[in-house]
Amino acid sequence: MSQATPTDTGGIHAPRAGARAWFALVVLMLPVLLVSVDNTVLSFALPEIAVALAPSGAEQLWIIDAYPLVLAGLLVTMGTLGDRFGRRRMLLIGATGFAAVSALAAFAPTAGLLIVARVLLGFFGAMLMPSTLSLLRSIFLNRDQRRMAIAVWASAFSAGSALGPIVGGFLLEHFAWGSVFLIAVPVLIPLLIAAPLLVPESRDPSPGRIDPISILLSMAAMIPVVYAIKSFAVDGPTFLAAGWALLGIVMGTLFVRRQLRAQTPMLDMALFRRGSFSGAILVNLLSVVALVGFLYFVPQHLQLVLGMSPMTAGLALVPGMLAVIVAGLTIVPISRRFPPHVVVPAALVFSVVGYILVAFTTEGHGALPLIIAFVVLGIGIGAAETISNELILSNAPAAKAGAASAVSETAYELGAVLGTAVLGGIITAFYRGALVIPDAVPAEAAHAARETLAGAFTTAQQLPEAVGSALWDAAASAFESGVTVTSLIGAGLVVAAGVIAAVTLRTPASR
Incomplete structure (x- = not known):
């Protein structure tokens, strides 16, 4: 990793950035921190939102899903537009819109308007993330410095994920549900003030023409795939989920064919022929699947099986998140x-x-083994994420940093969705298969207990003590058996990521 790749205009001998660049990095961490906090904090507010706005089952699902669907569908488009019109400009537009819509979402009077606000947050959020990573490419030309900057950038994601449960628990104990949206305002106002002073503008000097058809095809490819994964996670394998997935694949194929034929493509497909680029994306994807899948079932175990409060469970995950951050920073000198x-x-x-x-x-065995396991798991994820993100940027031409960053962010979003859908779906299936309902449990209560572990917990509390205790013991045992199987599958995904890295990251030109 010590040598610059052929497409990397900055290398170990490039000029080193000064203090202003590091202050700019601090500014660019603000939206990253915010978006990662938003990924986890809304789930804590959902029960209060359900009471206040009385959404239907479908509306409640869309309150959660609208944001990631729009975000994932627009990442590549916004990254490309940032290359053309200016990455700092896109960052400032995204921050302004995100802050304004967050303030409106906090006071949404109906579930429908909250869904509209979540759609707009996805639109403006898609401007934020590719801009932050691609601007690092232009600010830090020296590759050693850029590795450290990317490690800090990735650490902001981990810090935000750790802060989400803690911030959410604190806000909901003292304020109304809208407070989880209002936190965007004090975070983004410093960005809007400092970014024009500290962050230099950068863009593609030869952007080519805008291709509306490619923009529509990229959205038509990503949104159905993400929706199909989420549909599979909620309803299992259905014809509807298969249909959405097939539509996404068809649109994705048309998008790739159009890029291969275009003189100035929206996304340069030749990048994917470079092993260190495509391999780094796959490592990124599988690492996020492993991390998010872990964060799906472990909080349930801590809160429901071990009886921790949401805030205490969030604090129990902090050592693991710190391990992700420390590993991401420590790997930089090792990678030289x-x-x-x-x-x-x-x-x-x-x-x-x-x-x-x-x-x-x-x-x-209580919470301690899980805390230790998350620390150990976080060491590997933190190091792999830092190196893979740096390779993705370094293997793309500087002029196309926005589009390359968008591909990295898309892998992250897909990994997050897959982590919940695949590993979450597996543990749910094993839980339902292993759960043995005591004979004394009424049919309606048994149905609720089979749906989720939380359903079993609520149902057990409503039954007579002896029957409820027997039901809860059976549910906890079934869930723990699912954790065992799911963890082994998660380990297999990480092994696959390691094999891909060993094969594809040998040389920049490897296929």
């Missing part, structure tokens, strides 16, 4: 001495060990 095809698989060994610890120490 060892190539990525060695460093990334070695780091991911820690994550495999973490998942194995979860598989064999969860049942009957």
